[in-house]
Amino acid sequence: MKKIQNLLLFLLVTAHAFAQNLNSPIPNNPAVKTGTLKNGLKYYILKNEEPKNRMEIRLVVNAGSILETEKQLGLAHFMEHMNFNGTKEFPKNHLVDFLQKSGMKFGADLNAVTGFDETIYQLQVPTDSAKLFERAFQILADWSYAATLDTTEINNERGIVLEEERARLKNAQGRVQQKLLPLLLNNSRYAERIPIGKVDVLTTFKPEQIVKFYKDWYRPDLIAVVAVGDFDPAKVEALIKEKFSNIPENKKGPKRITYDVPPAKGTQTALIVDKEMPQSSFQLITKLPQEKSRTLADYKTDISENLFNQMISTRLQEIAKKPNAPFVFAIMGFSPFLAKLDAFQIVAIPKNADGLETAIKAVLDEQERIKRFGFTKGELERAKKDYMAGAEKNYKEKDKTKSAAFVNGMIQNYLHGTPYTDADFRYDFVKKHLEGITLADVNAIAAKVIKEDNRVGLVIGSEKDQEKLPTDARILELINTKNPDLKPYEDETVASALLEQIPTGTKVVSEKKIDEIGVTELVFGNGIKVALKPTNFKNDQILFSGVSKGGTSLYSDADYYSAELATTAVSQGGVAKLSDTQLDKFLAGKVVNVFTYIDELNEGISGNTTPNDLETALQLMYAYVVQPRRDDEVVKSFLKNQKELIANSQKTLTPEKVFNDTISTVLYQKNFRRLPVKPEDIDRVNLDRAFEIYKDRFSDLSDFTFVFVGNFEVEKIKPLLEKYIGSLPSTKRIESYKDLHIDKVKGKVEKTVYKGLEDKASVNLQFNGTFNYSDEERVMLDALAEVLDIKLTEKLREEAAGVYSPSISASYNKLPTPTYNLTIAFGCSPANAEKLAKIAMDEIQKIKTNGPEAVDIEKVKAEEKRSVELQVKENSFWNSYLSDQYFDGEDLNYINKYSKEMIDKISVEGVKKAANQFCGDNFAKFVLLPEKK
Known part of the structure; x- marks a missing residue:
C-alpha cells in the first residue's frame, strides 16, 4: 500500500511540476549576448558561421510613420532615404560608393524598410576585412545620430521618393488600398499614416520638419543593434560600445506613444x-x-x-x-x-x-x-x-x-x-x-x-x-448566412505505398571522377548519366534534376498547347493508383517535391528532398515517368478554370499586362509561340495528344543527364540510383531539339503604348543579337550590365531624381543559336520618359566612346568576387550550374576558371568593347504612357 501511495504522490508532484513547467517563460537563445548601454541603446550579438566571413547587422529604430505629425506625413520613410545621402563620416553619396567598392550591392546587401511602428536598416558585411568590419558599425552609428540632412540633398531626394510613391500607389492596387485602409483600420491614426506619405507633404515640407523627426525619434533609448555572423562576439561588443556609447541621450524627447485600432461592432x-x-x-x-x-x-x-x-x-x-x-x-x-x-x-x-x-x-x-x-x-x-x-x-x-x-x-x-x-x-x-x-x-x-x-x-x-x-x-x-445542410468532412484512407512493385534496375557500367569540381559521373546500364556532387553546405538537403534535349520544339503548332500543358495535365492526375490529393496525404511528414516539365528545347525532372526521404523522392520520380495517372475529369475542370481566368483577365487588361504583351509580340514578330495566351488557345489542348506527348518525352531517358547535389556519400547512394534511375525506360533513340527560328526583330524598333489611368510611364530599352558565346563575351556582357546598373542609378536616380529603382539585366542562351539580351527598364513620370531614356542612351554612348570609369570596374569586380564566394556554397547553385553546363556542352570547371581568372580580366577596355559589340543596331525602345484624354 505504501508503494502505491508513494507512486501516487510521485505522479501528483510530477504533474504539478509539469504544469509549472508550462507556466514558465519561453527561454531565449542562451548563445545570444545582450546588453544595454548607459544611454539606453540595446544590443544583441550572436556568433553564427554561415555564411562564412559574413555578418548580418541591423539598426532597429522603434519609430515609424505612426509618430509623424500632420506636417511630417511620409518623413519617417523620407528619413530612411536621407541616411543614405550623407552622414558625418560619409558625406553625400560616399556611403554607397564605399560599400560598392567593398563588394556590397545596393538592395541586396544594403537596404532599409520603414513601417508604421519601426524603421530597420540592414547590412550584410564581409568580416574578413578588418577595415570594413569596423566601418560597418560606424555606419550604423552614423545612421543613429549623425545624418547631415543637407537641404540640397533633401530637395534632390524629393523626386526619388515621389517616384517610389508613383511606383507603389499609382495603380489599381494602390487606389484600392486607399479606399480599403480607412475601413480596415477603422479610421484610426494608422489609416492616416501610410509609410509612403502624402504627395503634397513630400513636395512641400520644410527641411526643419525632417530634422525635428530625426532628433525626436532617432535616439538611443529607441534603438537596438543586432549583429549575427561569423565573427568574434567580444570584438563586436567592443565595437558597439565604442561606436554607440557616446551618442547623447535626448531626455527632452517626446514620449513614445503606442496607438490602437479601435474595434468596430459587427x-x-x-x-x-x-x-x-x-x-x-x-x-x-x-x-x-x-x-x-x-x-x-x-x-x-x-x-x-x-x-x-x-x-x-x-x-x-x-x-x-x-x-x-x-x-x-x-x-x-x-x-x-x-x-x-x-x-x-x-x-x-x-x-x-x-x-x-x-x-x-x-x-x-x-x-x-x-x-x-x-x-x-x-x-x-x-x-x-x-x-x-x-x-x-x-x-x-x-x-x-x-x-x-x-x-x-x-x-x-x-x-x-x-x-x-x-x-x-x-x-x-x-x-x-x-x-x-x-x-x-x-x-x-x-x-x-x-x-x-x-x-x-x-x-x-x-x-x-x-x-x-x-x-x-x-x-x-x-x-x-449559415448553411444548415453542412456535413462533417470525410477523410480518405491514406495509401501505404507509392509503388506496388519496386523495380530491379541496372548497375553502374562506368564511373569517372572530376576532381576539380568534386563530381563523380556514373553511367547506368540503360544509358542514363548521373553526376554526383556531395556537399556539406546543408545537413538535410538533396537537390536533383535530369534533362534531355527535345521539348515542345519537336511538335507542330497544332500540337503546341497540348505539349505545353502535358506535364500540368499529368500532375493534376497524380501517379500510379493515387490521385493528386491522395498523393499529398501519402507524402505527409516527408520532405519530397518532384515535378516533370517540358520546355521549348528540353524535357526534364526536378526535385528536392532529404537524405531520409531520398528513396521516396526517387520512387515518385519513377512513378511520374513510368506510371503517370490520367484523370480526365480533374484535368478538364482545371483547363476550364484556366480558360475562364484568361477570359476574365482579358476583359480588364492592366497597363503592365498590355505593355509586356506588346513587347513580346513586337520583339518576336508575332510568332505564334510567343503570343499572349487567349481563351481559345486552351481549346487547342487535346488530352489524348497531351498524354501521348508526355509519354513520348519520357519514354526514353537514355539521353538524360541527372545531377544530384547535397548531403550524401557516393557509394551509399549508388544502390538507390541503380534501383530507380537504372530502371527508367530506355530505347536509346537519338534525338535533339528542333531550331524553330523564333528570332527577335532586327534593326531599330520603337513602340509607344497608351494604357492606364495614372500619371505614370514605363520605359523599356532592349539590345538583342547573336554572338559567339565565348567565355570572355559572356563575362564582359555581365560586367557591362553591372556598370550600367551603377551608372544609371547615379544618373537617373541620384542626379536626375527621375526614377526610384532602374533595372538593368543581361541574359544569354547558347541554344538553339547563341543570342544575348541587354535590358534597361524603369518607371517614371510621363513628362520625363523621353528625357530619362536619352540620359540612359547617352551613358551607353559614353561607355562606347570612352569606356567605363575605372572606379566602376573596381566596384563590379569586388561585387562579383563577393557574390561568387557565396554562390559556390549553395546546393541550388551547383544543381542549376551543372545541369546547364551538361545541357549546353560547356566546361564543367568553368566556375573555377571564372572566379580565379575571368573576374580579374574585367577591364575598362573589355567593357568598352562589349558596349560597342552588344549595344548596336538591334535596338528596341518601348514606352508605356497613360491613355490620351
Missing part, C-alpha cells in the same frame, strides 16, 4: 471596384486582440495554431483540385496583423465575377464546417507529421542556418518583447509536446478566432463587372 462591408482591377476577390478579416507568447503553454498553443492553419490550408487545396471547384484559389488562417492585433483572414478567388457568390458561399461553408464539426483524427495526424518533419529539418540544419534567419527573432524581441528561441529548445519542445496536442486543442482555436464581431467583409473587382458583383448589403447577407 461586420462592416464594402464593394470596391476599379477600372484596372483584372480579378474579382472576396476577403473577410476578423480583427482580434493580439496574443503574446510568453510561457511554454503559449508556445504549445502556437503549435496548435500552426496545425490549425495547416489543416485549413490542406482542405482548401483539396477543394480547389476537385472537378468544378467553387474557387480557383482560397486561403484561410490566423496570424499577426498590426497595432496590437491578430487577425483571422479569408480570401477566395473565383474563376470570374459570375462565380464570385459561389466562391464566397463555399469558403464560408468551410469556415462554418470547421467551427461546427472541427477536424478529423487523420487530418491532425498528417499535420503533426508535417510539423515534426519541419522541426527535425530545422534542428538538423542548426549549424548550417544562415545568419539572416536569426535576425528577425531578436528584432521582434526588441520591438514587442517576444522570445527568440534556439533550435535545440524548439526541437526538444516539439518532441515532448506535439503528440499531446489533441483534436480538442486544435478545434478550440476555431472558437477563438471565428467571431462575428470586429469584422470587415470585402469584395474587390473590376468596374466592368460591377453589375455582377454583390452590393454591401448582399455581402453582409452572404457572410451571415
